[in-house]
Amino acid sequence: MLEPVLQGLRAMSKPRESLQWNRHMEVPTKNEQYSDTPAGARPVAETDIRKIVVINGKGGCGKTTVATNLAAWYAAQGYHPALFDHDPQTSSMRWLKCRLPEMPRVHGVATQERQRPSVTRSWHLRIPSESRRIISDTPAGLAGLDIADHVQGAHCILIPVLPSAIDIEAGADFIRDLLLLGKIRRSGIQVGIVANRIKHNTLALQSLERFLDSLGIPVVARFRDTQAYVHAAEQGLGISELRSGRAARREAQEWDRLLQWVERVMEQTEVRQPPVGFGSRR
Ligand SMILES: Nc1ncnc2c1ncn2[C@@H]1O[C@H](COP(=O)(O)OP(=O)(O)O)[C@@H](O)[C@H]1O
Numbered sequence: 001m002l003e004p005v006l007q008g009l010r011a012m013s014k015p016r017e018s019l020q021w022n023r024h025m026e027v028p029t030k031n032e033q034y035s036d037t038p039a040g041a042r043p044v045a046e047t048d049i050r051k052i053v054v055i056n057g058k059g060g061c062g063k064t065t066v067a068t069n070l071a072a073w074y075a076a077q078g079y080h081p082a083l084f085d086h087d088p089q090t091s092s093m094r095w096l097k098c099r100l101p102e103m104p105r106v107h108g109v110a111t112q113e114r115q116r117p118s119v120t121r122s123w124h125l126r127i128p129s130e131s132r133r134i135i136s137d138t139p140a141g142l143a144g145l146d147i148a149d150h151v152q153g154a155h156c157i158l159i160p161v162l163p164s165a166i167d168i169e170a171g172a173d174f175i176r177d178l179l180l181l182g183k184i185r186r187s188g189i190q191v192g193i194v195a196n197r198i199k200h201n202t203l204a205l206q207s208l209e210r211f212l213d214s215l216g217i218p219v220v221a222r223f224r225d226t227q228a229y230v231h232a233a234e235q236g237l238g239i240s241e242l243r244s245g246r247a248a249r250r251e252a253q254e255w256d257r258l259l260q261w262v263e264r265v266m267e268q269t270e271v272r273q274p275p276v277g278f279g280s281r282r
């Protein structure tokens with residue numbers, strides 16, 4: 001007779017599972033990770049997870065293109081990537097919806113999507129326990145402390161820049177803000193520029209490279225202007241997954257080079273603590 005009451009009391013006195021979210025890493029605490037790997041697969045330790053942020057205040061420079069191509073590449077390499085889309089336009093999530101289920105899986109998280117009232121924010125942002133790479137696609141128009149907020153906890157930052165005079169000027173302002181506000185140098189986060197949609201070795205590109213040289217920031221990839229990116233995006237693919245086309249093959253080699261650079265710099269990083277003083281609104 002008493003047993004059901006005692007059971008109820010025991011359940012009530014059990015410590016509640018922590019629902020804390022390790023916001024700066026976008027890495028859920030153990031209780032919030034879930035697994036879609038076969039039973040017995042080892043969950044990935046938090047220390048194995050690396051975060052790459054693709055960012056530039058300018059729209060249309062290739063942030064989503066870089067983020068989705070990274071996600072596709074990591075998926076093919078077995079890193080179980082999680083792609084975070086912080087842009088209210090949700091272009092990365094639209095790309096993911098076009099991706100066929102038989103392709104290597106990318107886990108998508110739309111941080112700007114309205115949540116169901118029954119779901120906690122941290123549950124909404126959870127990632128599979130086997131994810132080893134987090135890729136963060138960011139919105140245009142970021143300035144000031146919003147930049148700092150978005151790069152918090154990053155191990156590597158990629159900034160796509162178009163090689164036109166206007167874009168280079170805007171890119172230069174953005175990089176200055178990033179270095180200043182994101183405390184990048186102090187925290188040792190690696191920054192690389194991705195020169196996107198280049199046609200030839202234009203004067204604009206040369207001036208971009210001179211400017212970056214003066215800051216000691218490397219141009220880590222140069223992607224050409226080719227419709228192959230548009231075709232890949234329409235199918236939810238990365239350029240390396242396109243089966244045909246000379247342009248796609250040539251670009252795929254450049255992606256391999258970029259990813260090798262990213263992985264090399266991340267090998268040298270440790271999981272960081274968040275810089276003090278930055279709240280997280282994500
Ligand atoms: N190297 C490229 N060659 C051709 N088209 C590109 C290239 N990079 C991006 N695009 C196209 O340019 C548009 C804007 O790119 P996107 O990645 O969405 O920019 P952002 O996310 O910075 O706004 C998209 O239609 C994309 O397919």
Ligand SMILES: [Mg+2]
Pocket residue numbers: 063064065087091092138
């Ligand atoms: Mg975008």
